[in-house]
Amino acid sequence: MKNKLIFLLCISVIAILLKLLSLSKFLVENFYSKFIYKKLAGGLNKLSGKLSFSLGEILIIIFAIIIILFIIFTIKNLITEKERLKILFNFLYSIICAAIIVYIIFMSIWGLNYYRMPIIDNYSKYMEKQIYNEDIYSLAEYLIKDINNLKSQIKYSEINTNYQALNRMVEVDYKNIFEEFNFLNMNYSRTKPIKSSKLFLYLQISGIYNPFTFESNVNILIPYVSFPFTVAHEISHQIGISYEDEANFLAYLVCSKSEDLFIRYSGDFEILLYILSELNRDEDYGYLISNLNEETKKEIKEYNEFWRQYSGDLSKISEKVNDTYLKANSQKEGVKSYSRVVRLLVYYYRSKNII
Structure with a gap:
């Protein structure tokens, strides 16, 4: 005893x-x-x-x-x-x-x-000015222009949507952000496919990082347009980024700096979804959507329908568990913290004088 x-x-x-x-x-x-x-x-x-x-x-x-x-x-x-x-x-x-x-x-x-110190601290001088709806609309307009441009180029290119191929490309592309975020530079490995991906669809989980085995895992049954962004998101956890908004932020930057058109499109597509969820459904919102190309509109509809078919009691439990886990680990907003990437991107593009 x-x-x-x-x-x-x-x-x-x-x-x-x-x-x-x-x-x-x-x-x-x-x-x-x-x-x-x-x-x-x-x-x-x-x-x-x-x-x-x-x-x-x-x-x-x-x-x-x-x-x-x-x-x-x-x-x-x-x-x-x-x-x-x-x-x-x-x-x-x-x-x-x-x-x-x-x-x-x-x-x-x-x-x-x-x-650890949050990445947002790097943009402290751009945080003095409050974020207004106009800033978010400007960010959305910037992304929509890029999406339309990429979509028009993708039509005439051979796009590889294979998970393993994209996995290798994103792994290489990650090195592009270390020039700007050198403090994150460390050894990392590519993501691994989740064997029980079907179960994870019902849990509404695209990917997961296992800290006990240092493995980034990706659900290989998610819409292929999400593959590059999800791979980049999970690798960000592997290099020490714990906050979900920061993981989304880095995932977007990795995709945006890629030479591959589809990887760049994936980053824009995922972030646009977060931005649209932050905006009011008013005339300005309608104007934004009207400027988006028809193919991407169709993809957004299919994306939402895809996840809706797996929504249920299991997904609600999964969301509650994830929300509790995040709140217990210094992320007060829980699952809502994912969408805070919009705030980070506004500060980032302010620093680049783009918006």
């Missing part, structure tokens, strides 16, 4: 120290994110990257089986054994210790990135 309490105390102290460290963005950014995480993740994702399959998917299944067997074993002992109080104590003790250990591992190998 004494040894158990000492062990619990020790791991609790470690967990508290990690939580205290998270209170200093300066320490997290300069001590953890730019140094420890880069070395740790940069080295270990080389190993997991050599596997063609997702190790994380397998570990999740194994972990789920272990938990189920542990619960069944405990219930069996509570029924058949006499020392029920001791069995119950050991069960609760094991659960508490396991939760603390998982927290320690999570924070040590990834979780502290949620407390």
